[in-house]
Amino acid sequence: MFSGTAIEASPELRRSICRSELPCLICASVGRRYSHRIPALETLHKAWSSRAERSKYAKFAPALKDAAAKVDEYYEKTTHSAAYVLLMLLNPTGKMSYFTKHWPEDLHDDVLSTAETVFKARYLQLNQNWQSQEVNSRSPQRRNQLKADIVEALQCLKCALRHDLLFWEPAPSSLVELEHLDDDDEEVEVEETGDDEEGWDILLLGDDAEDVSDTETDIY
Structure with missing residues (x-):
């Protein structure tokens, strides 16, 4: 029966992992690719083994059994390395x-x-040299120092915050202009002139307009 088997963790294995395999964990693409190997092998073995026992696939039974055996062979190789797990x-x-x-x-x-x-073996490997050094032999000049690219990024961020460069008013556009026009239309109230009210031309003519209106009345 194909199933998960115990993972060997001998001293030789731990040393080999510390030398070569664990640094690969940093790479995201490598991690995604290798993390699917055990599930893929188990899924293939289960599918091919189950179909080899069915009468529907009797003609393909020898090929399916050989394929499942080959998958089992590769799966056993993953038990010699803890990197996949x-x-x-x-x-x-x-x-x-x-x-x-x-x-x-x-x-x-x-x-x-x-x-x-x-992880314990890796931690001890990374820290044993630093822990073994004397306090006076460590370089105090490099303590609390940031790399140049990090310093540059921090300076750019501080400049943007101080000069208000992260948030600004939207640039002129047709949408903004239409919004302003709609606001102006709502504020302006159009007054209609009634029949009993004097028009704007009366205001311009003044007294002459009254004389003209009286003359028209006499004529009619």
């Missing part, structure tokens, strides 16, 4: 979900203990 654990969308769902319960603790062992 670690990449699955470091995947934020998966973590331990695949192991708890598809692996036997007695292997769950093996997965976690292997991860702890490998």
